[in-house]
Amino acid sequence: MSAPSRATPDPVRVVVVGAGGMGRAWIGTVLDSEAAHLVGVVDVIDGAAARAVEEVVPEALRPGVRTGTDTVEVARVAGAEAVIDVTVPAAHHAVTADALHAGLPVLGEKPCAATLAEAISLAGHSESTGTLFMVSQSRRNNPHLQETRRLADELGGAGIVDTRFYKAPRFGGFRDEMEHPLIVDMAIHAFDAGRVLVDADPISVTAASSNPPWSWYAGDAAATVRIDYGGGVVHTFSGSWCSPGRETSWNGEWMISCQGGTVHWDGETPPTAQHADGETLRGRDPEPGDRWELAASLAEFCTALRGGERPRTEVHQNVWTQAIVEAAVCSAETGRRVELAAVLDEALADARRLDAADGRSAALTAWKTGASGLRTG
Numbered sequence: 448m449s450a451p452s453r454a455t456p457d458p459v460r461v462v463v464v465g466a467g468g469m470g471r472a473w474i475g476t477v478l479d480s481e482a483a484h485l486v487g488v489v490d491v492i493d494g495a496a497a498r499a500v501e502e503v504v505p506e507a508l509r510p511g512v513r514t515g516t517d518t519v520e521v522a523r524v525a526g527a528e529a530v531i532d533v534t535v536p537a538a539h540h541a542v543t544a545d546a547l548h549a550g551l552p553v554l555g556e557k558p559c560a561a562t563l564a565e566a567i568s569l570a571g572h573s574e575s576t577g578t579l580f581m582v583s584q585s586r587r588n589n590p591h592l593q594e595t596r597r598l599a600d601e602l603g604g605a606g607i608v609d610t611r612f613y614k615a616p617r618f619g620g621f622r623d624e625m626e627h628p629l630i631v632d633m634a635i636h637a638f639d640a641g642r643v644l645v646d647a648d649p650i651s652v653t654a655a656s657s658n659p660p661w662s663w664y665a666g667d668a669a670a671t672v673r674i675d676y677g678g679g680v681v682h683t684f685s686g687s688w689c690s691p692g693r694e695t696s697w698n699g700e701w702m703i704s705c706q707g708g709t710v711h712w713d714g715e716t717p718p719t720a721q722h723a724d725g726e727t728l729r730g731r732d733p734e735p736g737d738r739w740e741l742a743a744s745l746a747e748f749c750t751a752l753r754g755g756e757r758p759r760t761e762v763h764q765n766v767w768t769q770a771i772v773e774a775a776v777c778s779a780e781t782g783r784r785v786e787l788a789a790v791l792d793e794a795l796a797d798a799r800r801l802d803a804a805d806g807r808s809a810a811l812t813a814w815k816t817g818a819s820g821l822r823t824g
């Protein structure tokens with residue numbers, strides 16, 4: 448008698464909200480996935496969702512995809528089980544909170560929300576509804592980064608993590624107008640990847656930012672940021688978004704100094720480990736079945752919804768990354784070292800005010816401090 452085969456779980460029926468550039472990438476990711484099934488696309492601009500479906504979804508599948516401007520309504524009509532929030536950051540709080548209160552788990556694009564207070568508020572909405580909110584911080588889903596962590600552990604664990612990020616993209620649009628385009632829109636990925644390499648919560652941030660004379664950005668396109676993790680463990684980041692010439696990869700270039708040697712990762716190919724005695728080892732190549740970036744986030748989300756493990760970037764865990772960003776901006780503007788505990792407490796007070804005005808979630812009233820609420824939530 449053959450052993451009973453374990454049934455493959457039914458694909459999770461999802462609606463993608465926000466039909467812009469990244470929304471189209473998410474629609475494609477869902478279509479390629481066996482764990483999820485696309486049943487709807489939403490955009491606040493009338494007709495935008497239908498246009499995205501026409502461009503990205505094969506004709507034969509289009510009749511099964513509802514479109515509209517109201518997330519909860521499209522999800523209800525389409526019989527959706529979950530939402531992928533790929534709207535602009537300013538809309539993340541409203542779209543995600545409404546979905547959670549309609550009983551729909553959410554996989555949201557980074558950043559968690561437009562402000563740290565809104566991000567903490569969403570952790571509270573997830574608690575009060577008992578509904579999963581995971582943030583897709585997709586650049587951490589890189590097999591080379593996981594391998595970098597493994598090599599660093601073999602050398603005794605990361606003590607100094609150093610990231611250099613130098614590029615010269617001409618985006619046009621909102622990034623050219625932001626006050627801190629590099630820290631807020633790009634360095635968030637490096638800060639989050641640093642958290643993959645260090646097993647601790649960040650304690651304080653010291654940052655300085657500047658705008659090179661030739662910069663085509665209105666805000667500061669260059670910055671140096673130091674994140675202290677306690678016990679002497681530090682992540683240093685230096686970068687610029689207007690540095691043509693010797694550009695790094697989009698993941699940046701990484702050196703991880705450990706007791707037994709140093710790991711180097713160029714952000715694109717397998718890392719190498721150089722031992723104290725000079726011996727150099729090349730890290731393992733990714734396996735053909737490894738999942739990367741958005742596909743990895745989606746698989747982790749769907750697995751959690753079908754009874755699997757809590758995702759590594761469940762909202763409470765992810766908020767730390769946004770707290771580093773907010774602390775870096777505060778430090779760059781004031782010239783002071785900024786304690787994460789203080790930034791989180793201030794944001795918790797603001798989040799409680801937001802929630803009191805909204806009236807749907809009282810979960811944050813039980814948090815003793817911002818940091819303890821994130822650790823126990």
Ligand SMILES: NC(=O)c1ccc[n+]([C@@H]2O[C@H](COP(=O)([O-])OP(=O)(O)OC[C@H]3O[C@@H](n4cnc5c(N)ncnc54)[C@H](O)[C@@H]3O)[C@@H](O)[C@H]2O)c1
Nearest residue numbers: 465466467468469470490491533534535536538556557558
């Ligand atoms: N992980 C990455 O590497 C990466 C890369 C790019 C963008 N992003 C993130 O993805 C998100 C979307 O970025 P984008 O570049 O696609 O932006 P975009 O401006 O191209 O698209 C956003 C879309 O959301 C829609 N929208 C706004 N408010 C809405 C609402 N309330 N309900 C429904 N739709 C609404 C807009 O009409 C627009 O079509 C942002 O959070 C951004 O930070 C992540």
